[in-house]
Amino acid sequence: MEQTIVISTTVMNRLCNLSSDEKKMLLDTLLCDEVLKIDRPAQLTPGQELIYFMFRDRVMRDSYRYTMHDSAQHSMVS
Numbered sequence: 001m002e003q004t005i006v007i008s009t010t011v012m013n014r015l016c017n018l019s020s021d022e023k024k025m026l027l028d029t030l031l032c033d034e035v036l037k038i039d040r041p042a043q044l045t046p047g048q049e050l051i052y053f054m055f056r057d058r059v060m061r062d063s064y065r066y067t068m069h070d071s072a073q074h075s076m077v078s
Helices: 009-016 020-036 046-077
Strands: none
Touching: 009 046, 020 046
16 A cells, blocks of 8 residues: 555545445455555446546545645644
């Protein structure tokens, strides 16, 4: 894993509206793609890929913002 992965409250709230199968698909795919860097266990349908792309984009943007905020905090202290 190259950076911190942040699942914000906004993302969590959106996940709450999905079925357990959809949540599992999104989180399993994110885990394989971004944390473990391994092949996905299952092929996603085009619709699932679109949902995953939007989910992953939000997670990665939130993670980047967290990393930048954390870096700024550390540079102020030093």
